[in-house]
Amino acid sequence: MTENTSFDVDPLVENVSPEPAVVVIAGDYLNKLTGEKIERECKDKLDAGAREIVVDFSQTEIINSIGISILLGVIDNAQMAGAKVVFSDLKPESAELFDMLGLTKHVTLQ
């Protein structure tokens, strides 16, 4: 299959003052390649001063273990930077899984 290109950080970055927030759209399938890109770019935004990261799951159908690991990385980086993580439009099945694995403890659901 072709590389997943539905994820792109830059055009979707919104800087909302006074609290700079970054919106990240997780693609339809969060795999290692796209996932590690998300993680890296979130880190860059955090380093650049972002105080909130919103991960938009409206297009996301499948999240496997690698996807979970990536999201844990995003959460960890955000926490270390003292930033907040928001998951938006999470499908119920995903929410259940996130709950079970403890991710929802560290994020705000929207």
Added chain:
Amino acid sequence: MIEQSPKLIHAFGALAELGQEVANKNNFQETIRTSLHLLSGALGIMRGGVARYSRYAREMNMLAIRGLGDEFPLSLSVCVEDERQFLTNGLNAIDAHAARVLPFFQVYAASFERRHIELFIPLIIRDEIVGGLFLGEKATGEPYSSYEKEIICAMGRHIGVAISQRNLLAEIERHSEENRRLFEDLRRTYADTVKAFATAIDCKDKYTEGHSVRVGKYTELIARELEWSPEQIEGAATAGYLHDVGKLTVERKIINAPYRINAKESAELNKHPSVGYEILQAIHHPFTDVPLAAKYHHERLDGRGYPDGLYDREIPYIAKVVNLADSFDAMTTDRPYKARRAAIDVVDDLRRNAGKQFAPELVIAFLRGVLRELKSETKDRRFRRLLGREYMEAEGLAPAITGALNELAPTSSLTYIAARSGSE
């Protein structure tokens, strides 16, 4: 247990994916990184690392880390006591807090605490430590349950196998490299011995000093011209260097006789091919034809040679090559009773004797090689070095060779076929 089943299904999915990843034998580093992702994602583990164990250095060297920060050591020392305990423990999760009695957990206590390392799993495959897993806290903040530890160990076993496979591969590569080097050394030793032998043979024959060495070189030039493989070329050169080894047993005064020797002396001298064969037969050569070349290097296509008076097809090909090289050197060097012949005369001799003494395709290959050097088509100056510049620059030599070649080989395909059949 019922409410845990989706969690189990999720974890087993990760385990299956990990098995796939390891079986796929992708890039090793990538496999390990993916493995760590799968393990973290399977159970919601916030941070961790995979290390490979170096038995020689007694070190756990990190291959992949997630969320451990810059301060976490990338190489952790393991002492004999730790090693022993890990082996006794087997591939099972060790609680980092409870294991404080071990030096390993004392030494790195600060690092482990800072990054909340809760579990360490020594990766033991076939009673050998191959690596280790370092796992931080779960996202839920709850302690690891026993079934989670089991899943971790199952995944750890896959990762351990991947590391172990990698180690084996590296070992095989190292051995084959060692073998190659060893073989190379042997080959060089053999080549040096051959040359030393050739020099020893030549020492006995003061009038034809350097004969064996030159015949070795001419033989090599012909083999090259025939486009033989590097190994065949080396074999041919060896045959040339050693062709007269039988002369070592011939009385010095016969070899060095400054006159045409008589029948009795001649009979003595003519034993040298068979004696050479006996000497060389006793040695194990990397090239099979060396003894045969010595035995038959005085045979002629027309059956008038010695020792067996073989005809064309009965003569081993390598012996024909050495015969040409040998005769060429005899014609182009001064002998006790005879001065060297002019280059043009030598060409003429070769042409006239092609089909009688010499295999025509070999004469063609040989002359073609000389001509190419004369016309500077090659950077090689081998013939010039062996024959002297003046000799090679004799007037009319190039046209004489061209003429001989045209007479011997009206089409070039002939030489090609000859070269091919010779290399079999």
